[in-house]
Amino acid sequence: MRCEEVMELIQRNLDDDLSSSESANMHEHLQSCQECQSLYDGLSQLSLELENLPDIEPPISIVDRILPQLEESIQASPNGVAMHQPKTLRSPFLWKKWALAAGSAAAVVAIWISADHLLTPQSDQSNVQMESAADNTSNYASETDPQPEESASSELAMNRSLDVLPEQQPEQATEKAMLDAVAKQPAPKEKPSSTPLEREVKKNQEDHTVALQPSPDDLNRKTEADSSKPQATDQQAGQEMALTPQEKEELVEEMPSIAAIQAPDEEGTTTPPTALAPQESTEMIQTFKAPALSDTKEAASRGEAVYPSPNGEWMAQVDGQTVAIMDQSGMEIFRSHTWPAEMEVKVEWLDEHLLQYTLSSATREENGTSSEAETWRINIKDRQEQKQ
Amino acid sequence: MDADLIRAAQAGDRDALIQLLRDIENSVYRTAYYILKNEQDALDASQEALIRIYKKIDTYQEKAKFSTWVQRIVTNICIDHCRRRKESTSIDEHDIPLQDKADVEGEVELAYLAKDVREAINLLPDQHRTVIVLRYIQDFSYAEISEALQLPINTVKSHLFRARQHLQKLLQEYQKGGVRI
Numbered sequence: 001m002r003c004e005e006v007m008e009l010i011q012r013n014l015d016d017d018l019s020s021s022e023s024a025n026m027h028e029h030l031q032s033c034q035e036c037q038s039l040y041d042g043l044s045q046l047s048l049e050l051e052n053l054p055d056i057e058p059p060i061s062i063v064d065r066i067l068p069q070l071e072e073s074i075q076a077s078p079n080g081v082a083m084h085q086p087k088t089l090r091s092p093f094l095w096k097k098w099a100l101a102a103g104s105a106a107a108v109v110a111i112w113i114s115a116d117h118l119l120t121p122q123s124d125q126s127n128v129q130m131e132s133a134a135d136n137t138s139n140y141a142s143e144t145d146p147q148p149e150e151s152a153s154s155e156l157a158m159n160r161s162l163d164v165l166p167e168q169q170p171e172q173a174t175e176k177a178m179l180d181a182v183a184k185q186p187a188p189k190e191k192p193s194s195t196p197l198e199r200e201v202k203k204n205q206e207d208h209t210v211a212l213q214p215s216p217d218d219l220n221r222k223t224e225a226d227s228s229k230p231q232a233t234d235q236q237a238g239q240e241m242a243l244t245p246q247e248k249e250e251l252v253e254e255m256p257s258i259a260a261i262q263a264p265d266e267e268g269t270t271t272p273p274t275a276l277a278p279q280e281s282t283e284m285i286q287t288f289k290a291p292a293l294s295d296t297k298e299a300a301s302r303g304e305a306v307y308p309s310p311n312g313e314w315m316a317q318v319d320g321q322t323v324a325i326m327d328q329s330g331m332e333i334f335r336s337h338t339w340p341a342e343m344e345v346k347v348e349w350l351d352e353h354l355l356q357y358t359l360s361s362a363t364r365e366e367n368g369t370s371s372e373a374e375t376w377r378i379n380i381k382d383r384q385e386q387k388q
Numbered sequence: 389m390d391a392d393l394i395r396a397a398q399a400g401d402r403d404a405l406i407q408l409l410r411d412i413e414n415s416v417y418r419t420a421y422y423i424l425k426n427e428q429d430a431l432d433a434s435q436e437a438l439i440r441i442y443k444k445i446d447t448y449q450e451k452a453k454f455s456t457w458v459q460r461i462v463t464n465i466c467i468d469h470c471r472r473r474k475e476s477t478s479i480d481e482h483d484i485p486l487q488d489k490a491d492v493e494g495e496v497e498l499a500y501l502a503k504d505v506r507e508a509i510n511l512l513p514d515q516h517r518t519v520i521v522l523r524y525i526q527d528f529s530y531a532e533i534s535e536a537l538q539l540p541i542n543t544v545k546s547h548l549f550r551a552r553q554h555l556q557k558l559l560q561e562y563q564k565g566g567v568r569i
Contacts, residue, residue: 011549015523015530046556049505050524058417059427062434063409070406070442 010040014047353380416462422521423466425510437462456536470514508558516551
């Protein structure tokens with residue numbers, strides 16, 4: 001008997017498919033053929049394992065799960081056999097989940113965007129935009145209120161508050177509605193021409209605004225919570241490690257805008273134009289890499305400082321071991337060479353089109369060697385950099 | 389399976405039909421679980437199978453075994469499911485260079501060696517896995533597998549034998565220390 005034939009017998013034997021004579025032949029061969037014997041042993045072992053596979057049971061009763069649907073269909077068809085069944089039962093649940101997820105995502109984005117506006121120096125025009133955004137948000141908040149009655153009343157109160165604005169009739173309900181709106185949405189900055197009621201409401205909002213001024217920790221948390229910026233936390237962790245405390249200090253010093261935003265004055269006219277990029281350029285940063293000033297601060301905290309040029313036309317950003325220059329549309333127009341990992345960098349604008357960065361070895365002071373600092377200048381007009 | 393219960397269900401006795409579904413629920417799920425490799429897909433497929441059985445109970449004919457009729461329904465759904473999953477995967481993997489794609493399809497068992505028999509089953513081609521499931525999970529004979537899958541008995545044997553050899557190879561490779569050929 002040839003081994004190939006025995007192979008089939010071995011297999012069929014596993015399925016109890018051999019006649020007694022076939023079985024005898026097989027065993028006879030196995031005694032004389034070591035190779036087939038080990039094959040037999042191996043396959044028998046495998047088959048045993050397959051027979052002992054665990055008896056999986058469904059985690060829930062599937063019949064119970066489909067029962068309501070079967071119930072429905074039996075009423076629909078007189079002979080007790082359903083005629084029309086939706087293809088799967090899961091779809092409505094899925095839809096709800098998706099809707100919920102999409103809704104939450106939208107809300108997060110809305111809050112995120114408005115928070116950025118909050119932290120961005122505002123012109124009067126953008127204040128107006130913010131106010132209309134706040135109105136929208138309050139409507140949205142009402143619509144998404146889980147308790148319909150309360151929602152209706154707060155919407156009503158909201159409308160009333162708009163009606164009574166000139167007559168200075170603040171009501172508790174009005175305030176509550178406004179505060180609800182504020183709680184769900186960072187407040188716009190104060191506008192000089194506001195009515196008394198507006199001022200009162202805005203005073204409340206101001207309180208929220210103060211509360212909403214993010215500490216670096218807050219920003220870090222926000223970054224972590226914000227899934228739309230997945231790269232931030234990793235970079236942050238990594239690059240913060242690479243920074244010396246002194247360097248961090250320097251970075252913060254070079255960000256007057258941060259100090260300004262941390263202590264906004266009553267009028268909301270926070271920032272000297274030289275210290276801070278105009279509205280357009282911060283928006284530009286937003287398109288390039290997440291939001292404007294809040295991001296600047298985050299960037300500073302993770303060593304990714306953003307440096308606006310004196311007239312705000314360009315933005316320089318330390319990105320890892322390079323400096324990148326962006327134009328107003330957020331488009332990267334130049335990127336420096338990559339310097340070695342242990343270098344500290346200091347960046348300053350010499351004029352509108354000339355950026356200077358100085359690289360110094362971080363280990364210089366420790367080992368006492370006097371490795372010289374490198375100074376490079378990036379000429380934006382020429383799109384070139386040159387070692388000095 | 390209780391023949392009277394099946395007849396009652398076919399005659400429109402709804403309680404009998406529900407009871408019948410309860411009786412087969414576990415075996416339907418088990419097949420789906422082992423073919424589809426995960427709980428969620430198995431639940432979806434089982435649900436679809438039970439609904440289809442509920443709707444089509446009057447088309448069952450006694451000349452076939454009820455269990456093979458049930459398993460035919462669930463395996464068809466599972467194999468469809470696998471096909472759809474592959475289609476969507478192949479769209480996802482559209483960018484993979486040809487060379488890599490060939491590796492993925494042709495030498496998958498060499499890339500992923502199975503550390504136990506369950507893992508090894510998951511690496512089998514769908515058709516082979518289905519035969520193994522019917523043979524070992526449902527304890528079907530060649531004839532029953534043939535009826536459920538509507539394949540000639542010799543084809544069933546061929547699938548089953550090759551599947552076992554394949555499994556053997558996967559497990560041996562792992563025991564050898566996962567050396568790739």
